[in-house]
Amino acid sequence: MSGTDIQVSGLAKRFAGVDAVTDVTFSARPGRVTGFLGPNGAGKSTTLRMLLGLTRPDAGTALIGGAWYRDLEEPSSTVGAVLDIAAAHPAMTARGHLRTYCALGGHEPANAARVAELTGISAYLDRRVGSFSTGMRQRLSLATALLGDPDVLVLDEPSNGLDPAGIVWLRTFLREFAAGDRTVLLSSHVLTELQHGVDDLVLIDRGHVAWEGSLAEFTAHGTSLEEAFLRLTSETASHTAPGAPGTTHAERAHA
Ligand SMILES: Nc1ncnc2c1ncn2[C@@H]1O[C@H](COP(=O)(O)OP(=O)(O)OP(=O)(O)O)[C@@H](O)[C@H]1O
Numbered sequence: 352m353s354g355t356d357i358q359v360s361g362l363a364k365r366f367a368g369v370d371a372v373t374d375v376t377f378s379a380r381p382g383r384v385t386g387f388l389g390p391n392g393a394g395k396s397t398t399l400r401m402l403l404g405l406t407r408p409d410a411g412t413a414l415i416g417g418a419w420y421r422d423l424e425e426p427s428s429t430v431g432a433v434l435d436i437a438a439a440h441p442a443m444t445a446r447g448h449l450r451t452y453c454a455l456g457g458h459e460p461a462n463a464a465r466v467a468e469l470t471g472i473s474a475y476l477d478r479r480v481g482s483f484s485t486g487m488r489q490r491l492s493l494a495t496a497l498l499g500d501p502d503v504l505v506l507d508e509p510s511n512g513l514d515p516a517g518i519v520w521l522r523t524f525l526r527e528f529a530a531g532d533r534t535v536l537l538s539s540h541v542l543t544e545l546q547h548g549v550d551d552l553v554l555i556d557r558g559h560v561a562w563e564g565s566l567a568e569f570t571a572h573g574t575s576l577e578e579a580f581l582r583l584t585s586e587t588a589s590h591t592a593p594g595a596p597g598t599t600h601a602e603r604a605h606a
Pocket residue numbers: 366367369370371372389390391392393394395396397398540
């Protein structure tokens with residue numbers, strides 16, 4: 352199995368007077384969990400939306416397995432995404448919601464029970480989504496993303512609303528998912544959420560990638576994660592990689 356990667360290059364997006372994303376280049380590889388980390392407003396959601404064909408880039412490319420999202424032959428079997436947990440209709444049962452998305456994606460109805468099992472919501476299938484807690488909604492959104500048994504998962508702040516046990520559960524789930532030569536890209540603005548669960552880190556700050564590399568590399572020079580994160584994302588940051596003054600990893604990659 353060769354796996355399906357994510358390749359983002361020179362991505363840019365400007366909204367009326369706001370440079371949301373100025374130059375974002377990174378990749379996420381099969382078999383690895385990649386954390387997309389950056390402060391509020393850094394451009395994470397805008398980047399993920401461009402990757403998933405929901406926002407049109409002004410410049411650059413965002414490819415999944417070498418193709419734009421819009422050109423994927425079987426989008427929901429290639430990439431599952433959770434960007435917005437408010438998408439489920441409150442009057443529907445979880446089973447009804449999942450069956451609807453099965454039909455939309457052309458998947459077997461039996462997949463609804465399979466993904467409910469995977470995400471631990473089997474006991475809640477006949478409850479209305481409107482009665483779900485935020486954490487249950489997160490699980491339902493993830494279940495929806497898994498309906499097509501995709502090779503790639505893209506999750507925007509998936510830990511929001513999850514309790515500590517839920518966060519540990521998600522981390523374990525994503526690790527096992529990636530172990531099957533599959534690709535996981537998840538965003539967060541909370542460093543501590545990613546420090547245990549990811550293999551690679553892409554640091555985004557004010558619309559551009561400030562650092563990219565393995566988590567091990569990030570802390571290889573005796574710098575604490577928090578220190579490195581603050582240094583790379585603060586207003587006065589010189590945008591140097593931890594312990595490697597001069598150029599960032601991303602700049603070295605482009606040199
Ligand atoms: N539709 C839009 N119209 C105008 N400005 C936007 C739009 N979407 C995003 N922005 C702006 O672009 C910048 C990046 O926003 P984005 O939502 O991508 O950041 P983020 O990293 O996801 O932040 P957060 O951690 O708060 O979710 C912000 O300044 C935001 O206000």
